[in-house]
Amino acid sequence: MRFVVIGGGPAGNQAATHAAQLGVEVTLIERDIVGGAANLGDCIPSKAMIATGGAMSYLRRIAGMGVLAAAGTVDLELLRTRITAITADLERANERILRSQEVEVVRGTARLDGPNTVVAETEAGERTFEADAILLSTGSRPRVPEWARVDDDRVMITRDAYPPAELPEHLVVIGSGVTGVEFVHMFASLGCEVTLIVSRQQVLPQKDPEVAAVLEADFARRGVHLLKGARAIGVERTPEGVIVRCDDGRSVRGSHTLLCIGSIPNSEGLALESAGIDLDPGGYVGINHHCQTVVPHIYAAGDLSGKLPLSSVATMQGRKIAEHVVGGHSVAHRHLNYDNAPSAIFTEPEIADVGLAEADAFAEGRKIRVTKVPFAASSRALIDNDPRGFVKIISDPATGVVLGGSIVGQHASELISVLGVAVTSGLRVADIVESMPVHPTLSEALSEAAE
Numbered sequence: 075m076r077f078v079v080i081g082g083g084p085a086g087n088q089a090a091t092h093a094a095q096l097g098v099e100v101t102l103i104e105r106d107i108v109g110g111a112a113n114l115g116d117c118i119p120s121k122a123m124i125a126t127g128g129a130m131s132y133l134r135r136i137a138g139m140g141v142l143a144a145a146g147t148v149d150l151e152l153l154r155t156r157i158t159a160i161t162a163d164l165e166r167a168n169e170r171i172l173r174s175q176e177v178e179v180v181r182g183t184a185r186l187d188g189p190n191t192v193v194a195e196t197e198a199g200e201r202t203f204e205a206d207a208i209l210l211s212t213g214s215r216p217r218v219p220e221w222a223r224v225d226d227d228r229v230m231i232t233r234d235a236y237p238p239a240e241l242p243e244h245l246v247v248i249g250s251g252v253t254g255v256e257f258v259h260m261f262a263s264l265g266c267e268v269t270l271i272v273s274r275q276q277v278l279p280q281k282d283p284e285v286a287a288v289l290e291a292d293f294a295r296r297g298v299h300l301l302k303g304a305r306a307i308g309v310e311r312t313p314e315g316v317i318v319r320c321d322d323g324r325s326v327r328g329s330h331t332l333l334c335i336g337s338i339p340n341s342e343g344l345a346l347e348s349a350g351i352d353l354d355p356g357g358y359v360g361i362n363h364h365c366q367t368v369v370p371h372i373y374a375a376g377d378l379s380g381k382l383p384l385s386s387v388a389t390m391q392g393r394k395i396a397e398h399v400v401g402g403h404s405v406a407h408r409h410l411n412y413d414n415a416p417s418a419i420f421t422e423p424e425i426a427d428v429g430l431a432e433a434d435a436f437a438e439g440r441k442i443r444v445t446k447v448p449f450a451a452s453s454r455a456l457i458d459n460d461p462r463g464f465v466k467i468i469s470d471p472a473t474g475v476v477l478g479g480s481i482v483g484q485h486a487s488e489l490i491s492v493l494g495v496a497v498t499s500g501l502r503v504a505d506i507v508e509s510m511p512v513h514p515t516l517s518e519a520l521s522e523a524a525e
């Protein structure tokens with residue numbers, strides 16, 4: 075059995091490693107970063123920048139804990155070196171793991187040449203691989219609208235901002251989804267003036283309004299300007315910076331602007347037609363619940379598959395594909411359920427959720443029990459001088475089974491794992507209550523919300 079993987083992000087890496095562990099002969103072809111251009115080029119650097127912003131916020135917060143410290147300043151060159159080092163370490167670690175499993179790693183740009191052949195353009199020339207199974211996991215890249223010309227300097231996409239050449243005096247962030255609000259938080263924490271263009275009346279339009287309200291309150295406290303109900307339609311460079319024009323006639327002047335308006339799949343150049351695979355209207359490769367395309371031995375995963383664009387989801391798809399390649403689906407196994415994927419937004423406070431959302435349950439007319447505990451009642455949150463946010467648990471009133479939950483507050487991205495296990499495993503609220511969390515910890519709020 076020979077398995078060829080195109081693209082070495084979380085989806086491709088995991089599929090290659092796990093398939094090799096299961097005894098498959100694997101080749102992984104990557105044109106850029108082993109570990110993923112979106113993963114190691116965007117996800118990790120953005121979190122590293124947020125960690126530095128968080129350190130700055132911490133310095134401000136500890137004044138309330140009796141510590142008098144200098145406000146802190148950020149050295150952009152040190153920050154750049156740190157981010158480059160983290161990414162390089164992770165790339166080396168990925169390569170080590172792949173090689174330890176005897177995965178052949180090929181540096182090059184790959185495409186299909188029929189249903190069982192992959193061709194890679196490498197520095198040494200073209201190489202051809204015959205395959206019994208193929209994974210397309212080529213990821214995505216930031217979307218740039220026709221009305222903006224990115225210049226890496228003043229008009230940026232996310233990858234230009236880790237960190238930019240200089241800290242913006244006034245950054246105008248376009249797009250108020252997850253990426254947009256994380257960058258607002260990041261640059262506001264670093265001391266920049268920030269304006270966020272919000273096309274609707276709420277940041278994070280897909281999220282629970284109560285959750286979005288906590289974030290908006292934090293932005294207001296930090297002096298972030300929100301331009302609501304405005305859609306950006308043009309960006310103009312001026313000698314001093316940029317002007318962003320909106321569809322309602324308003325415009326904002328800033329020193330820099332950052333486009334956070336989604337991503338597009340890397341599906342061109344793969345010669346999918348040679349294997350009879352079509353793209354959907356968004357340019358994604360359609361898959362079934364085993365991540366198979368219309369050609370059963372050709373799989374697609376990660377951002378290219380148009381499911382949830384998260385590293386965690388890509389990784390799990392990769393794992394399931396490896397098992398499917400060796401016929402693991404014929405024994406008892408759990409299907410990947412995208413509805414149960416936890417997700418987090420690394421703002422301050424952090425926001426995380428999993429499973430059924432309260433608003434969706436109401437929209438469906440579904441009976442639910444909602445219990446909520448604020449962190450203001452948590453001894454640990456008070457000790458840490460950060461009592462913002464809450465834990466909300468949604469359960470089935472008849473059975474007590476946990477259906478979903480939201481956490482807003484410090485370490486929400488870690489705490490949500492408990493609810494993730496509960497939702498995936500069908501645990502009841504009583505199981506959480508009886509788990510006896512350590513005292514004093516933020517986890518106690520989970521038990522209290524489950525009461």
Ligand SMILES: Cc1cc2nc3c(=O)[nH]c(=O)nc-3n(C[C@H](O)[C@H](O)[C@H](O)COP(=O)(O)OP(=O)(O)OC[C@H]3O[C@@H](n4cnc5c(N)ncnc54)[C@H](O)[C@@H]3O)c2cc1C
Binds near residue numbers: 111117
């Ligand atoms: C700013 C930002 C922050 C994010 N933060 C988070 C986060 O906090 N948590 C989270 O879970 N997710 C986050 N994401 C999303 C996450 O990065 C992606 O969902 C994830 O990386 C997708 O994995 P992938 O394997 O599909 O793609 P990628 O990680 O992009 O990997 C695909 C790889 O395929 C390679 N490739 C493409 N075409 C070819 C070809 N023809 N031949 C060979 N190689 C090819 C690319 O070079 C790339 O390395 C973030 C994304 C962005 C933009």
